[in-house]
Amino acid sequence: MATKSKTPKHPVDIEGLTGDAAIAVALRQCDVDVVSAYPITPQTIIVEDFQKFAANGETHTKVIPVESEHSALSACIGASAVGARVATTTASAGFALMWEVLYCAASMRMPIVLAVANRALSAPINIHNDWSDSYGGRDSGFIQVYCQSCQEAYDTTIMAFRVAEDRQVLLPIMVCIDGFILSHNVERVEMLPDETVKKFVGVREPFQNLDPDNPITLGPLCLTDYYFEFKEQEDRAIRAVPEVYKRVEAEYEKLTGRSYGLLEKYKTDDAEIIIFTHSSPAGTAKAVTDVLREKGEKVGVLRLKMFRPFPTDAVREAVKNAKAVVVFEKCMSFGAPCNPLALELRTALYEAERRPLVADFVIGLGGRDVPPETIVQGIEKTKDYLKKGKAPMYETLGVRK
Amino acid sequence: MSEPAAVTIKDMLKKKQILSSGHRMCAGCGAPPTIKLMGMALRGPTIVCNATGCLEVATTIYPFTAWKIPWIHVAFENVSAVASGVAEAYKVMTEKGRTKHEHVDVIAIGGDGATFDIGLGSLSGALERGHDMVYMVYDNGAYQNTGIQRSGATLPGQETTTSWAGRLEPGKRQRKKPIAEIVAAHKIPYVATVTPYHHRDFITKFRKALEVEGPAFIHALSPCPRGWRSESGKTMELAKLAVETGIHPLYEIINGEQYIMSAPSKNLKELTPLDEFFKLQGQFKHLYKPEWEDFRKQVQANVIADWELLKKKCGV
Amino acid sequence: MSEKFNEIPMAGNILKPGNATEYKTGGWRAERPIHTDETCLWIKNGTCGRCWIFCPDNAVRLIEKEGKYSYAYDYDYCKGCGICANECPTKSIRMEGE
Numbered sequence: 024m025a026t027k028s029k030t031p032k033h034p035v036d037i038e039g040l041t042g043d044a045a046i047a048v049a050l051r052q053c054d055v056d057v058v059s060a061y062p063i064t065p066q067t068i069i070v071e072d073f074q075k076f077a078a079n080g081e082t083h084t085k086v087i088p089v090e091s092e093h094s095a096l097s098a099c100i101g102a103s104a105v106g107a108r109v110a111t112t113t114a115s116a117g118f119a120l121m122w123e124v125l126y127c128a129a130s131m132r133m134p135i136v137l138a139v140a141n142r143a144l145s146a147p148i149n150i151h152n153d154w155s156d157s158y159g160g161r162d163s164g165f166i167q168v169y170c171q172s173c174q175e176a177y178d179t180t181i182m183a184f185r186v187a188e189d190r191q192v193l194l195p196i197m198v199c200i201d202g203f204i205l206s207h208n209v210e211r212v213e214m215l216p217d218e219t220v221k222k223f224v225g226v227r228e229p230f231q232n233l234d235p236d237n238p239i240t241l242g243p244l245c246l247t248d249y250y251f252e253f254k255e256q257e258d259r260a261i262r263a264v265p266e267v268y269k270r271v272e273a274e275y276e277k278l279t280g281r282s283y284g285l286l287e288k289y290k291t292d293d294a295e296i297i298i299f300t301h302s303s304p305a306g307t308a309k310a311v312t313d314v315l316r317e318k319g320e321k322v323g324v325l326r327l328k329m330f331r332p333f334p335t336d337a338v339r340e341a342v343k344n345a346k347a348v349v350v351f352e353k354c355m356s357f358g359a360p361c362n363p364l365a366l367e368l369r370t371a372l373y374e375a376e377r378r379p380l381v382a383d384f385v386i387g388l389g390g391r392d393v394p395p396e397t398i399v400q401g402i403e404k405t406k407d408y409l410k411k412g413k414a415p416m417y418e419t420l421g422v423r424k
Numbered sequence: 425m426s427e428p429a430a431v432t433i434k435d436m437l438k439k440k441q442i443l444s445s446g447h448r449m450c451a452g453c454g455a456p457p458t459i460k461l462m463g464m465a466l467r468g469p470t471i472v473c474n475a476t477g478c479l480e481v482a483t484t485i486y487p488f489t490a491w492k493i494p495w496i497h498v499a500f501e502n503v504s505a506v507a508s509g510v511a512e513a514y515k516v517m518t519e520k521g522r523t524k525h526e527h528v529d530v531i532a533i534g535g536d537g538a539t540f541d542i543g544l545g546s547l548s549g550a551l552e553r554g555h556d557m558v559y560m561v562y563d564n565g566a567y568q569n570t571g572i573q574r575s576g577a578t579l580p581g582q583e584t585t586t587s588w589a590g591r592l593e594p595g596k597r598q599r600k601k602p603i604a605e606i607v608a609a610h611k612i613p614y615v616a617t618v619t620p621y622h623h624r625d626f627i628t629k630f631r632k633a634l635e636v637e638g639p640a641f642i643h644a645l646s647p648c649p650r651g652w653r654s655e656s657g658k659t660m661e662l663a664k665l666a667v668e669t670g671i672h673p674l675y676e677i678i679n680g681e682q683y684i685m686s687a688p689s690k691n692l693k694e695l696t697p698l699d700e701f702f703k704l705q706g707q708f709k710h711l712y713k714p715e716w717e718d719f720r721k722q723v724q725a726n727v728i729a730d731w732e733l734l735k736k737k738c739g740v
Numbered sequence: 741m742s743e744k745f746n747e748i749p750m751a752g753n754i755l756k757p758g759n760a761t762e763y764k765t766g767g768w769r770a771e772r773p774i775h776t777d778e779t780c781l782w783i784k785n786g787t788c789g790r791c792w793i794f795c796p797d798n799a800v801r802l803i804e805k806e807g808k809y810s811y812a813y814d815y816d817y818c819k820g821c822g823i824c825a826n827e828c829p830t831k832s833i834r835m836e837g838e
Binding site for chain 2: 741752756757760761762763765782786788793795796797804814817819823825826835
């Protein structure tokens, strides 16, 4: 989990909180100016809890109860353009509805925090967890981070504002948690005092905002002679994120003793088989790893936290000595050579001197349970592929076929 | 706060303009005069949010902008949501002591495409939430910017590239959405219809819209020489005729209930026949073929019927 | 336009209000308005001004100096639409081919 370096300095509050509740608390503490959000299962509790805080004056925030997710993110852009600190949250179909606006938010360099309670996309309509919603926004220019625990969700939401609003970055950020599995399950969360968080996030310093004393034009028409240059700028901005994130997290670690990095290495140093995944399957994979290690098997888990920008070098480095990397991912990219997470990994490894065998397992679509047996099954199959020297591009596990 | 509205020519000449020359709206377009008149009504610091469309595209071709006040465009169907965000953000930042002005007027502008059709949901939401903002639609009767396609604001009998006149069809068959009344049904404080020809009426109404607490809506007719196939010099004449024929009557609706007819409409002894309006535009030419005579007569009858009903609502 | 990505403000933001004036739309004209002072109400007593009000391009200049009124066109921007000529109540403006 989080690397514990030392005991935190400040008094903390410890409560059992669901992922949704933890994010709502973090938002409350971050002095958000405007929240405009539309409820959708399983993110509804974030919106409800936050609105309750606002109604009781526990946060000085204008809450805009918009009539759709497309409007939710649009209102965030308007508010962010004035210089306000803004946040919103969504999932699944709501995320899909705001897809157009994701690109606008990123290209207009609006530091909006978007919490996503990962849920499957229709059709058929399904309210349970998989990653097809946020993976669908992976090209949008948003920073994307995935959390395994409610504690991490709380910590990451707070850090998100600092990363997004950093002058080197100025990009919106998606903080993702598994719908229901994390959003609705109670875990132990250590919270910082309000004053500490407020001081940590500070006040947002607007940059090129809508200001009657300095009238500028935001969002003009850009034709073939300029559009590309703005995309170049965006590319440079997202590449600046890892350094900024590390800096912000180092500061946060001083307050809490916790840090996560861009990815987490769990018993990977001498691992022959490394599991590559994120969010809740990472937790299951760690439990499986512990059992297998007792049996003498050299297994480990590489838990990805930052998906965008993808930490190519760090991933390459972490798996270089493994014989095989087993990808478990909750998303299918229909018609692709393999699925999104494995695609990223294989591309990252293409230039590596030594390339471990990569096996891609699609699991848990539509909230299909991922018990330890599924992880074990994937590992067993991978051992088989190692013997054969070849793995299929991808396969599905846990489906009746 | 309050700078007075400029209504006389001398005052208008002194007031700061919000849109510069050098924009690339078509010659004779009704939209820039609409913006100019809006500018005459402003009372202090103002932020404009603009939906995708003719106005947005032609006034901000990178690296040039004709806007001299803060301006933002995001997408086509969300200007009401963007404006909602702007309004609430400025309010809360002021409450927290982070702004230099006590109040900023927020104006959302969209064409008929953005307002009647794709953005109607977002508009309705903003109206229901009651943000303090003015929404102005510059209605040129079709999706003009993408090449003259029909919208919910296109008139029956009007030919567009997605409502062709041909052997089987007389142009659009359906009636125009009654946007002012749809908006007024939300019971917002102030709704008014205007044209750039009736400039005093326009400025007075826009000022009223700014001054009410809560949402206000201005439906501005904006003749389009290119789309309407009219002479570029006839734009203002067409706006005048639109009122005189009952196509675009001038009135206000207070709190969604009280209808007040404005002088230019009220003073009409009777409606000018639609032919006077149609004959200046190529897009209605086909209605004068014998096969569409009945259709054209029905359109005229409907305009008169709508007018009688409006007069009743206005107590005229 | 030849600026590199790092030589322009981020995100397409345009920081100079009203810099559209650098683009002279006068080149669009096929005809130009010609004004006659003698019948013009602005020249006479500083009234009317409809041409200025209706001009979509701010190309009409109504000047008042020391109680005297004068009139000019800004032909850098006039697109020759003809609205001023059509709306002048005293027919003091006519359109002529460029």
